[in-house]
Amino acid sequence: MSTLATKLATAAKSYLQRFKLKHFIGEPQIATLSRALVDQNGNLVFEADGRTLTGIIESKTLKKGTVTTLTGATDAIDISLGDIFILNRTSAVDAATLADPGAADEGRTIWIKNGTTQANTITITSGLGGSGASYDVITFTNVVAANVTLRAYGTKWYLVGQHLAAVA
DSSP states (O other), X not given: OOHHHHHHHHHHHHHHHHTTEEEEESOOOOSOEEEXXXXXXXXEEEEETTXXXXXXXXXXXXXXXXXXXXXXXXXXXXXXXXXXXXXXXXXSOOEEEEOOOOGGGTTOEEEEEEOSSSOOEEEETTOGXXXXXXXXXXXXXXXXXXXXEEEEEXXXXXXXXXXXXXXO
């Protein structure tokens, strides 16, 4: 095996070990690691030089979160209901509100998706990161795919990611 292949094999083993695998099927005698993914059964799958190497993830279970669909004109997003929210008012804009997270919500991540072609909004009580009125309104474009991911830190919401949404 070439030096490069040995280095890649070592890196792949190291990567797999970080996921605390229960099993590892196939030796990573590889020259090119082309992709790594988690399949629908929670298996970590590597493809390399036409071979597939599979491991079972011990410490992470893939699951679908609870989905809450909101259809009102001024919905209050209640994070006690779950982690996934869809703003789905079809006749007009939903001007939703989101209260600051509590201390018990530290590290919690929520995902809010636009479910219609309305330019729905979310007003965050203290603004993103506690910045107040300067950054307290998230406005989705009028596209169903628009979404934001928020994370709680220090009793404030922080924007982790967004697609087709603006903050003002």
